Amino acid sequence: MxxxxxxxxxxxxxxxxxxxxxxxxxxxxxxxxxxxxxxxxxxxxxxxxxxxxxxxxxxxxDTRFNEILAATTLFSQVDGSVLRSDEVTRLVLGYTKVREQGGDIVQAFAEKELGRLAKTMEGLGSGSAECPGENHEWLIDITDCVKMTLDATSTSVDREFWTSGPAERYLAAQEKAIRRRGVEIRRLFVVRVPEEVTPELRALCEDQRRRGIEARIAVRSLMESNPRVNDFIIFDGEMCYETKPDLQSNPDGTWLRAEPDHIEDRISQFAELWAATEPDPDRDADPEPDPVPRVTSER
Structure with a gap:
């Protein structure tokens, strides 16, 4: 009118x-x-x-027609990809509903979340995604997806993590992976010198063993190469979750890496560290050679 x-x-x-x-x-x-x-x-x-x-x-x-054509092409690609098209449809419908009914703050938050998701998808498509700080949701979600193996290192950078709420959720996800999907999980708690093998660390290691995780303590100074180790987790030999410390030894950022060369390097590094440790934590920190066993006569 x-x-x-x-x-x-x-x-x-x-x-x-x-x-x-x-x-x-x-x-x-x-x-x-x-x-x-x-x-x-x-x-x-x-x-x-x-x-x-x-x-x-x-x-x-004309613009709408081009949008429909692009959407049709996109959904045809989704239908032929490993992504579930129904999940993509849910995302589109949910975002549309927010745009129609949500208030300004809801729409602004939805835009930000959609942008974050798009950035993650683009990164994974190129083999590497990152975010500031430590992303516990990534850690737990990928653990829910793992099917075969999970190999992880844990240094002093994330030692306080194990007493936090996200750590309990993470361990619960690992227990479920072990019981329901038969996932094999190995974790190395890495320290620099034997003096850092504290009773608290031994208790932490034993707690994880009770959960079905094969946990060991690796002392760098007792290793021939004394390697420098960052915190990383290898999922199914295909994806690596990594954190790096800032100047205060706090997690400064989280990276998801899927490049084959990088994964192979991490697998080799973990295998070398694992081979240099012993299953018994009491022997991990003992620099003295094992005593010669006594010979007893057989009856």
Missing amino acids: PKMFWRILITASAAGGAFLLTSILDQDDGNIWQWVASIVIGSAALIVQYLIDFGERFEKV
């Missing part, structure tokens, strides 16, 4: 202006040219408005 009102107003203004202009230029009041000119110009103004409106509508239709 407002658009029609403005069309009538513009048309009337154009016709009135034409009539006034022809009246000024031609003082003969009986000349029908004034009426013809005003009608023609007014009609032209109305036609121009409809042409402009038609052009805008056509442009919107």
